[in-house]
Amino acid sequence: MSRKGSILFRIAGASVLAVLFLSCSGKLRQAESLDLSQTPIQTLDHMFAVQSKNGYVSMRLEAPLMERYDNDTMTYESFPKGLSLYGYTEEGLLETIIVADNARHVIKKGRHRNKEEVWEAYGNVIVHNVLKEETMETDTLFWDQSKEEIYTDCYVQMYSPDGYMQGTGMRSDDHARNAILHNPFNSYGIMDRDTTVVRIDSVNFIGPLLRKR
Secondary structure, eight states: OOHHHHHHHHHHHHHHHHHHHHHHHHHHHHHHHSOGGGSOSEEEEEEEEEEEETTEEEEEEEEEEEEEEEOSSEEEEEETTOEEEEEEOTTSOEEEEEEESEEEEEEEOOSSSSOOEEEEEEEEEEEEETTTTEEEEEEEEEEETTTTEEEEEEEEEEEETTEEEEEEEEEEETTSSSOEEEEEOSOOEEEOTTSOOEEEOTTTOOSOOOOOO
């Protein structure tokens, strides 16, 4: 190889290294600018999870998308496309169904042995107790697993074979067996069982009217 060709080769090689260095430096700067606390460390499509107790299924969860995040204070799983949660009795019978448009499962970090673990559900939240034929509708719901309690301070509608209630604030066990409405509104609708008689407070009643037969 001639001296001129050797010089050109060295110049070309240095140019390639310079381009590679600049390219890698740019990517490193982009990586450094990323907020890892806002970046999922795990993503799962079509999630299906089952929890069992004493040989029986105690809970089943289904979600189109799960994203897991981790930061200094908590680890949480996000369900941006909604979820469906199914709770079962000690005998394995389906008892409770909870659906929501958006949800999070939050585990807070700390020095305590018992970590604080809470589920948060948002948007068109429906809680249905299959065995009692009772349904609650609200916009926000929390489930404290350590206390085995579901609660909200938002507006709630409650339907049952005995009638309809609405108000703000609700507390119940996590199977929705004993839901208590804290601030009920002065409105109701009562259906007499085994009859077609319907008695409604039409002045204060805000919920959907019952269709006449």
